[in-house]
Amino acid sequence: MTPKNNIVIGIIVALVVIASYNMDADPVKFFEGLPNLGIILEEVILVEPKYIPTALWAMFETIQMAFIGTAVGVAISLPLSMLAARNLNSKFVYAPIRALLAAMRTFPSILWALLFVIMVGSGSFAGILAIIMYTIGFIAKLQYETIETIDSDPMDAVDSIGVSKSQLIRYVVIPESASHLLSQILYMFDYNVRQTSILGLVGAGGIGFYIINYIKFFEYGKAAIFMLIVLITVLVIDWASVKIRDKFIIKSQHGMEISSN
Amino acid sequence: MKQIQMNKNPSFSLISTKKIIQMNNISTSYDSKSFALKGINMSIERGTNYAVVGQSGSGKSTLLKLMNGMMIPSNGTIKIDYVTPKMNDKKFKKMMHTIGYIPQNLGLVKNITVLENILIGALPRIGKISSLFKKFPKEELDEAKRILNLVGLGNKESRKAYMLSGGEKRRVAIARALMQKPTILLADEIVSELDHVTAREIMNLIADAQKTMNLTAIMVHHDMQLALEYADRVAVIKEGEKVLEIGVEGDTIVDFQTGDMDIEEIMETYADDSKK
Ligand SMILES: Nc1ncnc2c1ncn2[C@@H]1O[C@H](COP(=O)(O)OP(=O)(O)O)[C@@H](O)[C@H]1O
Ligand SMILES: [Mg+2]
Numbered sequence: 001m002t003p004k005n006n007i008v009i010g011i012i013v014a015l016v017v018i019a020s021y022n023m024d025a026d027p028v029k030f031f032e033g034l035p036n037l038g039i040i041l042e043e044v045i046l047v048e049p050k051y052i053p054t055a056l057w058a059m060f061e062t063i064q065m066a067f068i069g070t071a072v073g074v075a076i077s078l079p080l081s082m083l084a085a086r087n088l089n090s091k092f093v094y095a096p097i098r099a100l101l102a103a104m105r106t107f108p109s110i111l112w113a114l115l116f117v118i119m120v121g122s123g124s125f126a127g128i129l130a131i132i133m134y135t136i137g138f139i140a141k142l143q144y145e146t147i148e149t150i151d152s153d154p155m156d157a158v159d160s161i162g163v164s165k166s167q168l169i170r171y172v173v174i175p176e177s178a179s180h181l182l183s184q185i186l187y188m189f190d191y192n193v194r195q196t197s198i199l200g201l202v203g204a205g206g207i208g209f210y211i212i213n214y215i216k217f218f219e220y221g222k223a224a225i226f227m228l229i230v231l232i233t234v235l236v237i238d239w240a241s242v243k244i245r246d247k248f249i250i251k252s253q254h255g256m257e258i259s260s261n
Numbered sequence: 262m263k264q265i266q267m268n269k270n271p272s273f274s275l276i277s278t279k280k281i282i283q284m285n286n287i288s289t290s291y292d293s294k295s296f297a298l299k300g301i302n303m304s305i306e307r308g309t310n311y312a313v314v315g316q317s318g319s320g321k322s323t324l325l326k327l328m329n330g331m332m333i334p335s336n337g338t339i340k341i342d343y344v345t346p347k348m349n350d351k352k353f354k355k356m357m358h359t360i361g362y363i364p365q366n367l368g369l370v371k372n373i374t375v376l377e378n379i380l381i382g383a384l385p386r387i388g389k390i391s392s393l394f395k396k397f398p399k400e401e402l403d404e405a406k407r408i409l410n411l412v413g414l415g416n417k418e419s420r421k422a423y424m425l426s427g428g429e430k431r432r433v434a435i436a437r438a439l440m441q442k443p444t445i446l447l448a449d450e451i452v453s454e455l456d457h458v459t460a461r462e463i464m465n466l467i468a469d470a471q472k473t474m475n476l477t478a479i480m481v482h483h484d485m486q487l488a489l490e491y492a493d494r495v496a497v498i499k500e501g502e503k504v505l506e507i508g509v510e511g512d513t514i515v516d517f518q519t520g521d522m523d524i525e526e527i528m529e530t531y532a533d534d535s536k537k
Contacts, residue, residue: 153364153366153367153368154368154369154370154371155368156331156364156368157362157363157364157367157368157369158368158370158381159331160329160330160331160357160360160362161357161358161362161381161382161384161385161441162354162355162357162358162385163381163384163385164384164389166389166393167384167389167392167393170392170393170395171370171373171377171381171384172370175370175372175373176370176371176372178372179372
């Protein structure tokens, strides 16, 4: 720990305190508010079990939205990421595509959802569109970065045969990056389930629609049940995608080491 | 011997029609500070088994990249089968189809099978659409299997490339190059890291293919002994310059600068190069 580091840390701590004061953020209020959670817990116990099937159904709808959004988003992002990769294209191709993707990423999914609710009306369709847009901007970046880290040896070797670009993509780029791309897609789906769960807040379908309405009418117990279902679902999907990754993806991520001089 | 003496007179037109590679005062650099190659003159006859020997960093790999058009020289002229390499040039791209290039790291696609790696060599002959679906005509599949047997990998066709041993990977790289129906085969230190026995197996394989397919083979080596054993001609590169070019016929060696030279003498002079 050098004196310079101490000064930097000191400045950051000071900024946090000043900003908190400015934001009206008071730790005392946090602790004073803790008993309120107890009230919600009491209400949860009182909620009739008949709401659980509704919650599960809403969750299922949410997963469907996330699934469609991820699948369509990936289908669009994959060709875009091929065009955005610097090792496959000239500057005139990748630069505008990258700018477009960066612009798409600046909106969080909830803002996309708002936009589509205005465009196509409230409901799941607006939510799906929002997930698609967000997925494209987010995953295309992960994917072109992955493509750019592909070993240049097979790329150069196959390129020197004089094959077409589509053949180079089919025979080198896709096989050499497939395992990474797949695990990114799994991650994206996982992430999209969480995002879709809150899109209902702006009327774009999914389980969040129920949650926000129960909260509006002070039915915290019911809201909490629905939130619990989201939590469990996300944990299950998380666990399942780790399993899938371990079983099918990590296994195929072997390097071919030939040292050079 | 006769052939080598005739080569001393490159202006003789009948002979120059046989030149598959002609380099005239070639220099090239990766950065503005230094040259990777300086003033290289080289002419290689069709069907020759040519070797390039030199220490690490002397410019051997760079020389091969000039021969397959992956690099363009900053000075001088180069002709590959009378065509000047140019980026994005249709005529040269067609020529690339028949230049088999095995880079120092082999450049195999590790997550596809041995057979698919070999079929990559046939891609320029296959329709774009069907190749995207990995659909190959039967005669190409038969040819791939014939070559697979030739390189001794008949039983490994569906193995993923990353699972192979070092010797097997080299066989796949050779097979991919042969699948191109090449007229020129460029191999960069293909046996440098192999044990003595495997290295000779691989060299014999290439020597056989070279004779039966009437290939011009240009192979970069670290080891002068190995180069003299297999090549008709050996060029020695030192710090980007060609310092020696010798013709080999059995036990006789002809040095083009100083006349006849003893094999022992050559070995003594360049033995160090192969061990460093
Ligand atoms: N991609 C590169 N960028 C910059 N310098 C390079 C590059 N490749 C090779 N060089 C330099 O060019 C010279 C010749 O390299 P190379 O042809 O690879 O030699 P060799 O194959 O004989 O070991 C070396 O000095 C090396 O450092
Ligand atoms: Mg080298």
